[in-house]
Amino acid sequence: MTIRLYDTSARQIRDFVPLTPGCVSIYLCGATVQAAPHIGHIRSGLNFDIMRRWFAYRGYDVTFIRNVTDIDDKIIKKSAEQSRPWWSIGYENERAFNAGYDALGCLPPTYEPRATGHVPEMIEMMRGLIERGHAYAADGNVYFDVKSFPGYLELSNQDLDELRQPAGEGETGKRDPRDFALWKASKPGEPDWETPWGRGRPGWHLECSAMAHKYLGPAFDIHGGGIDLIFPHHENEIAQAKAYGDDFATYWVHNAWVTMSGEKMSKSLGNSVLVSEMVQRWKPIVLRYYLGTPHYRSMIEYSPEALDDAASAFARITGFLTRVCEKAGTTVEPASEVPLAFAEAMDDDLGVPQALGVVHTTVRQGNSALAADDKETAIARAAEVRAMLGVLGLDPFAPHWAGEADDSDDLHGAVDSLVRLVLQQREAARARKDWATADAIRDQLQQSGLVIEDSPDGPRWTLGTR
DSSP states (O other): OOOEEEETTTTEEEEOOOSSTTEEEEEEEEEETTSOOBHHHHHHHHHHHHHHHHHHHTTOEEEEEEEEEOOSHHHHHHHHHHTOOHHHHHHHHHHHHHHHHHHTTOOOOSBOOBGGGGHHHHHHHHHHHHHTTSEEEETTEEEEOGGGOTTTTTTTTOOGGGOOOOOOTTOOOOSSTTOEEEEEEOOTTSOOBOOTTOSEEEOHHHHHHHHHHHHHOSEEEEEEEEGGGIIIIIHHHHHHHHHHTOOEEEEEEEEOOEEETTEEOOTTTTOOOBHHHHHHHSOHHHHHHHHHSSOTTSOEEOOHHHHHHHHHHHHHHHHHHHHHHHHHTSOOOOOSSOOHHHHHHHHBTOOHHHHHHHHHHHHHHHHHHHHTTOHHHHHHHHHHHHHHHHHHTOOTTSHHHHGGGGGGHHHHHHHHHHHHHHHHHHHHHHHTTOHHHHHHHHHHHHHTTEEEEEETTEEEEEEOOO
């Protein structure tokens, strides 16, 4: 089956046809590094990590570019407020973003260019736009003339006559208030670079058009980002790139937000949940399950209760895999192919919720096989589950996640000895039909963060998912 994706520009799901057979090129708008990432920031990288993994599973050679915006108005403002160099703030938060991506199991991009490393490419693009009559210099600024590009606003489906574009600070000399800045004139105390039109710094939109051109060429397959970037950022990218002469992106794919009380998660609104805090409270693989399993075009309403539900659901999966491995006496290797129903769901606009339904159905089938002492079927189902989880970046036995418990092996052994002594007391109470004592022991263990399961081979315990 052909992979199909919802294309924002076409406003419909389209068959994916690569520009180069067997290859896919993806440009994702990455972090603006004025602050540490919250889970809404990381969701975008995670959604496109799943896309990338699925294309790779389907046999494509993937080139994945995720940029870093390391200079903009917010970074400069933070620099002044904190009396720190702008590059220090940017680098600190860039490292925080990469730590968040890595903690949640996102594969590193093929290339991760920074805006400030590509000023020559931006100058070249501005020169071409001015020569073609699509841009002009004024008071040290360089602006894009939106009326010169007939396709402007087609992505966001707006009417230019109704567009109100407030002027930014220092943006003087505009011919039309709706024109946007490609380059901003130098101001005292701000970082700047030399150009033929005077010293200054990049406008937000220009950098992505220039970097996409450098790393993916004049035409590439997929441009991604959050829905909040459709306008003005992606709309302006299209105008710049196409006016310059590039075909630019064939497909536009946008992920939805993580919200809290119905509002977009945002540092400025004071409702953000930092990734660095969340991975201390939850296993990172559980956080990936929570953020990665809703459909990428669906909003996620954050709540601790929703994370509890996700943790419980994932624990059912890992519990099944653990029991099968115990039964088999070894780790069950993933199957070479995912089940057909899972593949069909993923091919259909990355239908992760439907694909996850296949995972849970397979787990139930495997548990039934275990109950019937059908070892062979249970192992087969576990192998399929591992294959499906691997595609989603959620295989708990994969090297990235297997290391989560390495530092606690000694502690786990000590706890295991103590818990088994308590479980023996519980079994003794059950043997003498003292159900109240047995239940009290179980409840106390669960309040301590342990999950107790009674199996045909006796009671077993696991740590909770927090």
